[in-house]
Amino acid sequence: MSDPLPELPKAVSKLGFALTKKVGEGAFSQVYSATWTDKPNKTIAAKVVDFSKVNKLWIEKNLNNELKILQSLKHTNIIVVHKVVKTTSKAYIFMDFARGGSIADELEKVKQPLSESKVKKYLRDIIAGLTYMHNNGVAHRDIKPDNFLIGDNDRVMLSDFGFACFSLNESNGKLMRGTKCGTTEYQAIEIKILGQGQVYDAKCADLYSLGVSLYFMVLFAFPFDISNESECIRRQKSREFYLKNSKLSDTLKTLIYDLLDPNPKTRITAKKAETHAWLSTNN
Incomplete structure (x- = not known):
């Protein structure tokens, strides 16, 4: 039996996002397939970064830098980030879903x-x-x-x-x-x-x-x-x-x-x- 999906905070769910299935995880993040009311016919991916597993310097330097760069690039061969929502404990990064993996x-x-x-x-x-x-x-x-x-x-x-x-x-x-x-x-x-x-x-x-x-x-x-x-x-x-x-x-x-x-x-x-x-x- 698969683990239950985590509940999204209201700041995220009110934007129309919903998690559907866990598809992967890393040292400090988990990845889910998700839906979004703005794109009703498209499956997207949600990367959830847990701040408790990383230090503050990493958040300020690596994560913020990654998000800034991703949001500045718009190309068919670069993963598209649709929305980023940060709470006090996590970052929710919603992006294109790669059906074929890597x-x-x-x-x-x-x-x-x-x-x-x-x-x-x-x-x-x-x-x-x-x-x-x-x-x-x-x-x-x-x-x-x-x-x-x-x-x-x-x-x-x-x-x-x-x-x-x-x-x-x-x-x-x-x-x-x-x-x-x-x-x-x-x-x-x-x-x-x-x-x-x-x-x-x-x-x-x-x-x-x-x-x-x-x-x-x-x-x-x-x-x-x-x-x-x-x-x-x-x-x-x-x-x-x-x-x-x-x-x-x-x-x-x-x-x-x-x-x-x-x-x-x-x-x-x-x-x-x-x-x-x-x-x-x-x-």
């Missing part, structure tokens, strides 16, 4: 690489969302299959903007950051070797993480073993990874190689990746 969920279910044609469709959506973000001065900083949600008609939406940033370096218009963040397996080489007081271009780092994500989607393996940090960094610096599956097309191998460029200055951008030869063909 790409990471799909990989875990099939336990094998996804086909090139499927990944190509997914990646077009992901890069379209990334290009829009970067053009609007936002970097995601936690690009990985777990944060690629699959909606209706297999439309992929970028989600989880807890590490996202939009502070520009005034001298060059780049998103320069000095904080290590993201998921270790997908981290760009420049973040791993970041020294105290140094900065990196967060947009370029997003593309490296996309390269690791692409590799994982088409090979169901990581390009670098992170168990030995120094060896991992050495391999990242020399682009020493193996495209084990000989069935991968040459143009796909080229895109992976371009994304995993250890030099941020020569690494392919999201805008250039959109027109890459592999993504330009339909087969």
Whole structure:
């Protein structure tokens, strides 16, 4: 028997929201499918963040930053936040519902690489969302299959903007950051070797993480073993990874190689990746 649904506070229920089923949970939040009278024919998602499980600094910095960024972005390949309601104990975030879960969920279910044609469709959506973000001065900083949600008609939406940033370096218009963040397996080489007081271009780092994500989607393996940090960094610096599956097309191998460029200055951008030869063909 499933757990009973929590009762929504009046500040939330009076807006026409109702929870229908628990669909997931994290360390400090729970996710439900929900309905909303403003969109009577559409299932939405409700992320409920419990403030008692996080510290005040996290609320002020990470949560408020995530909500501010999400509400500033409007694109078909970025998760849409419809409404945010905060009470003294919780935050209720109502957003689009991803019927297909995440790409990471799909990989875990099939336990094998996804086909090139499927990944190509997914990646077009992901890069379209990334290009829009970067053009609007936002970097995601936690690009990985777990944060690629699959909606209706297999439309992929970028989600989880807890590490996202939009502070520009005034001298060059780049998103320069000095904080290590993201998921270790997908981290760009420049973040791993970041020294105290140094900065990196967060947009370029997003593309490296996309390269690791692409590799994982088409090979169901990581390009670098992170168990030995120094060896991992050495391999990242020399682009020493193996495209084990000989069935991968040459143009796909080229895109992976371009994304995993250890030099941020020569690494392919999201805008250039959109027109890459592999993504330009339909087969």
